[in-house]
Amino acid sequence: MPTRVFVNLDYDYGKTLKDFLIGQAKNPDSPFEIHDWSIKEPSPDWKVKARARIRASGVVAVLCGQHTHQATGVAIEVQIAQEEGIPYLLLNGYSGQTGMKPTTAEPSDKIYKWTWENLEMLVGGAR
Numbered sequence: 001m002p003t004r005v006f007v008n009l010d011y012d013y014g015k016t017l018k019d020f021l022i023g024q025a026k027n028p029d030s031p032f033e034i035h036d037w038s039i040k041e042p043s044p045d046w047k048v049k050a051r052a053r054i055r056a057s058g059v060v061a062v063l064c065g066q067h068t069h070q071a072t073g074v075a076i077e078v079q080i081a082q083e084e085g086i087p088y089l090l091l092n093g094y095s096g097q098t099g100m101k102p103t104t105a106e107p108s109d110k111i112y113k114w115t116w117e118n119l120e121m122l123v124g125g126a127r
Contacts, residue, residue: 002033003123006057008078008088008102010071011038017063017093024119032059032123046073051080059123060088064099064111071102079104089122 005025007018018038025034037053039046054060060081068074081088082104090111092099099111110127112118 003058005032006060009063062090063093065093069100075102075104078102
């Protein structure tokens, strides 16, 4: 059964990245599945909703771009994953650019190059 992935990104700058990842999840040999659980509208209970969705996932994929370190929501969702014991992985969003870590990422967390081989390996637990 494929691993359910929660996608974490700076929505203002990374919506296209999420679309790319969703497309890769549709590959017939994909080891992961993605449900579009993005919380697009701000609400007083968005953190509760995010926690429930993260808890229902096997891994959180953080799509890192040039502004990720400034995205408060991304940082909070990474912190929720840490609190819930859900593994997360950091993917460099754009080739040729340096993705920035969320502020709540551990100093030892590595940002991985986004390749199909890396996705398969990382979703499979190799981090």
